[in-house]
Amino acid sequence: MSTPKTIAIIGAGTIGASWASLFLARGLSVRCSDPSAEAETFTRAYVDRALSEAENSLDLAEAQSRLNFLATPGEAADGADFAQENAPERLDLKRRLLAEIEESIADTAIIASSTSGLMPSDMQNGMTRPERFIVGHPFNPPHLLPLVEVVGGRQTSQETIASALTFYAEIGKRPIHLRKEINGHIANRLQAALWREAVHLAVEGVASVSDIDAAVVAGPGLRWALMGPHLTLHLAGGDGGIDKFIGHLGPAFESWWAELGSPRLDANARTLLSEGVREEVGTRQLSELAESRDQALKNLLKFSKPLF
Amino acid sequence: MSTPKTIAIIGAGTIGASWASLFLARGLSVRCSDPSAEAETFTRAYVDRALSEAENSLDLAEAQSRLNFLATPGEAADGADFAQENAPERLDLKRRLLAEIEESIADTAIIASSTSGLMPSDMQNGMTRPERFIVGHPFNPPHLLPLVEVVGGRQTSQETIASALTFYAEIGKRPIHLRKEINGHIANRLQAALWREAVHLAVEGVASVSDIDAAVVAGPGLRWALMGPHLTLHLAGGDGGIDKFIGHLGPAFESWWAELGSPRLDANARTLLSEGVREEVGTRQLSELAESRDQALKNLLKFSKPLF
Numbered sequence: 001m002s003t004p005k006t007i008a009i010i011g012a013g014t015i016g017a018s019w020a021s022l023f024l025a026r027g028l029s030v031r032c033s034d035p036s037a038e039a040e041t042f043t044r045a046y047v048d049r050a051l052s053e054a055e056n057s058l059d060l061a062e063a064q065s066r067l068n069f070l071a072t073p074g075e076a077a078d079g080a081d082f083a084q085e086n087a088p089e090r091l092d093l094k095r096r097l098l099a100e101i102e103e104s105i106a107d108t109a110i111i112a113s114s115t116s117g118l119m120p121s122d123m124q125n126g127m128t129r130p131e132r133f134i135v136g137h138p139f140n141p142p143h144l145l146p147l148v149e150v151v152g153g154r155q156t157s158q159e160t161i162a163s164a165l166t167f168y169a170e171i172g173k174r175p176i177h178l179r180k181e182i183n184g185h186i187a188n189r190l191q192a193a194l195w196r197e198a199v200h201l202a203v204e205g206v207a208s209v210s211d212i213d214a215a216v217v218a219g220p221g222l223r224w225a226l227m228g229p230h231l232t233l234h235l236a237g238g239d240g241g242i243d244k245f246i247g248h249l250g251p252a253f254e255s256w257w258a259e260l261g262s263p264r265l266d267a268n269a270r271t272l273l274s275e276g277v278r279e280e281v282g283t284r285q286l287s288e289l290a291e292s293r294d295q296a297l298k299n300l301l302k303f304s305k306p307l308f
Numbered sequence: 309m310s311t312p313k314t315i316a317i318i319g320a321g322t323i324g325a326s327w328a329s330l331f332l333a334r335g336l337s338v339r340c341s342d343p344s345a346e347a348e349t350f351t352r353a354y355v356d357r358a359l360s361e362a363e364n365s366l367d368l369a370e371a372q373s374r375l376n377f378l379a380t381p382g383e384a385a386d387g388a389d390f391a392q393e394n395a396p397e398r399l400d401l402k403r404r405l406l407a408e409i410e411e412s413i414a415d416t417a418i419i420a421s422s423t424s425g426l427m428p429s430d431m432q433n434g435m436t437r438p439e440r441f442i443v444g445h446p447f448n449p450p451h452l453l454p455l456v457e458v459v460g461g462r463q464t465s466q467e468t469i470a471s472a473l474t475f476y477a478e479i480g481k482r483p484i485h486l487r488k489e490i491n492g493h494i495a496n497r498l499q500a501a502l503w504r505e506a507v508h509l510a511v512e513g514v515a516s517v518s519d520i521d522a523a524v525v526a527g528p529g530l531r532w533a534l535m536g537p538h539l540t541l542h543l544a545g546g547d548g549g550i551d552k553f554i555g556h557l558g559p560a561f562e563s564w565w566a567e568l569g570s571p572r573l574d575a576n577a578r579t580l581l582s583e584g585v586r587e588e589v590g591t592r593q594l595s596e597l598a599e600s601r602d603q604a605l606k607n608l609l610k611f612s613k614p615l616f
Contacts, residue, residue, distance in 0.1 A: 117560060139526070139527035139528070140544075145526065145527055145530060145531075146526040146527075147522070147523060147526035147527035149523065174522050174525075174526035176515055176519035176520075176522050176523050176526075177515060177516075177519060178514055178515050178519075179513055179514060179515060180512070180513065180514045182509075182512075182514055183563065183564060183567055184560075184564040184567075186509055186514065186515055186519075186520060186523040187523045187524070187527040187528055188564065189505055189509070189564055189567075189568065190502055190505050190506060190509075190520075190523065190524060190528065191528045191537070192505075192561050192564040192565055192568065193501045193502055193504065193505035193568050194498055194501055194502045194528075194532075194537055195537045195538075195541070195561065196501065196561075196565050196568070197497055197498050197500075197501035198498060198536070198537045198538065201490075201494055201497070201498075202538075204488070204490075205487055205488065206486055206487060206488045206490055206494065207484055207485060207486050207487060207494055208485075209538050211484035211485060211486075211494075212484075212494060212498075212536060212537075212538065213535065213536020213537065213538050213539050214455070214482050214484050214536060215455060215457065215484050215494040215495045215498065215536070216495070216498060216532050216536040216537060217482075217532065217533065217534065217535060217536050218447070218453065218454040218455035218482035218484075219447035219453055219454075219455035219495040220447070220495055220498065220499045220502075220532075221529070221532030221533050221534075221536070222453060222533050222605055222608055222609070223453075223601070223605070224502075224524050224525065224528075224529030224532050224533065225525065225529050225530050225532065225533035225608055226525065226529075226601050226604050226605070226608070227521065227525060227597075227601060228506070228520060228521020228522060228523070228524040228525050228529070229499070229502055229503045229506045229520075229521065229524060230503075230506065230510075230517050230520065230521050230581060230584065230585045230588070231521050231585060231588060231589070231597075233503070234585045234589065234594075235594060235597060235598055235601070236448075238594075239594070241582070241585070241586075241594070242581055242582055242585050243578065243582050246573055246578055246581070250573045250578075252425060252492075253500050253503065253504075253573070254572070254573055255491065256491060256492040256496065256497055256500040257500055257504050257570070259491055259492075259497075260497065260500065260501050260504070262565070264562070265554055265558045265561070265562055270551065270554055270558075273538060273550055273554070274549070274550055274551050276538065277538045277539060277542045277549070277550050278549075280538070280539060281539070281542065286542075286543060286546075286547070286549070289535075289539075289543060290543055293531070293534050293535060293543070296534050296611040297530055297531070297534070299610075299611045300530055300533055300534070300608055300611055301530070302607075303604040303607045303608055
């Protein structure tokens with residue numbers, strides 16, 4: 001596969017619009033389709049905002065001129081050499097879209113899905129050329145957060161996986177390769193694991209929701225923006241690295257593992273989390289918080305990038 | 309309790325030296341004791357490095373003049389109005405030190421322990437005035453990471469807890485209050501929960517250690533430097549907040565929870581993690597990595613501070 005120049009974006013909600021912003025920022029052309037009448041207005045406004053916040057100055061009008069909205073998925077795929085599908089998480093719907101995409105996209109094109117919940121083997125089942133299908137799951141918002149989880153299905157070719165990893169890396173993403181299909185991929189499972197214990201501690205009344213959140217942000221969270229859990233523990237082991245760390249603190253971690261909680265999101269938990277997070281937010285507006293977060297994310301990336 | 313002016317540091321290894329740096333940077337006086345002959349040289353060098361890297365310019369010689377090394381814990385505690393104990397994690401040793409501290413420290417002083425593994429009720433058992441004892445567990449390195457987990461034992465007074473929370477906040481820490489004693493406190497349990505699933509995914513061969521680490525750093529880790537897990541999900545719910553999020557994605561999280569792994573740190577896991585992390589590190593020096601991380605942490609804190 002030569003590097004794609006024209007990307008079909010199928011489904012232009014928040015994820016699709018953010019992918020479009022990224023592809024446009026990298027100088028690629030984008031052909032979009034979405035059944036909603038408001039999708040084009042929404043996407044163009046999203047792109048303007050995302051690109052005007054980008055560090056390198058971009059000609060917004062020129063970038064918008066590389067974005068085209070087409071009436072159907074087939075028309076969007078026509079002339080594209082890579083597709084990124086971002087439709088709602090329904091297998092039947094996504095399968096129908098994949099059929100429309102592969103009917104008109106370039107023979108050499110990779111067809112990627114942003115799905116967080118469906119398995120690639122199920123999705124590619126029924127495709128004419130299933131070997132060129134992958135999951136390319138981004139982390140929200142894709143134009144800011146570098147992670148893309150690349151997972152092939154049983155019928156995906158090794159070449160497709162290698163090409164997709166190369167392409168995502170070339171446009172500045174940090175792709176990772178999942179060798180097995182697994183529910184939640186990797187990042188959402190890790191997020192779920194952390195949140196499960198956070199919910200357990202809240203439900204058990206060990207601390208307030210606000211204090212549990214602060215225990216992450218003011219402690220390990222700051223390090224996780226720079227290093228993953230294994231490298232963190234490797235450094236914690238000093239000259240002896242992770243071997244020494246596990247030798248010394250492995251038993252403590254195993255004893256904590258044995259005691260971690262298994263909460264349920266029942267009515268009691270929901271009320272407690274809802275009230276707790278509202279107390280944490282206080283008088284701050286959600287929109288302000290989201291904006292501060294995105295601004296801070298951009299700054300964080302400058303410092304964290306060299307480390308991963 | 310009026311704000312402490314003179315702090316006794318009992319045990320001047322890495323944690324004690326980092327606490328000393330923080331207290332000195334805040335203009336307080338520090339009285340240290342440690343049985344090792346090298347402790348003073350080590351601590352003074354640590355303080356010089358930590359303070360010369362601090363943003364606000366500090367007179368190093370003046371700061372060092374506020375640091376005194378004494379021969380015994382009792383002498384270090386004499387004249388102090390707050391104690392921070394950082395001895396090895398042995399209950400008998402810590403109890404002996406607490407007895408020496410309380411014999412000579414000011415009547416109004418709080419006696420805090422940095423313990424990560426012992427329970428305050430066990431530690432204060434046998435003290436003359438157990439009501440003034442707390443755990444004040446920092447996150448390493450304490451002079452950089454804001455978190456302090458404050459936990460009282462059965463005999464700790466409410467006043468002691470309130471005063472400790474106030475004092476730590478006054479010197480720029482982010483103290484959180486644990487209402488119950490629990491193994492691993494909060495942050496290490498959350499860290500253990502995340503690492504457990506990371507080990508599971510590595511052992512199951514879902515991805516390389518390096519890619520699993522990247523899944524954190526390039527994805528949720530960047531957000532956890534800014535917001536804890538609950539606030540993150542609250543924002544993910546849009547206008548409907550965490551209620552809408554749980555209504556929509558709660559079942560998906562519960563299904564992931566049910567599937568999270570329970571690995572063991574057996575010989576196979578240790579070899580795999582050790583080889584994986586060495587591949588991740590490659591030719592980079594651990595000392596360089598640690599230095600880059602600490603430098604980046606200082607920069608991150610500038611951007612994350614307003615959010616928690």
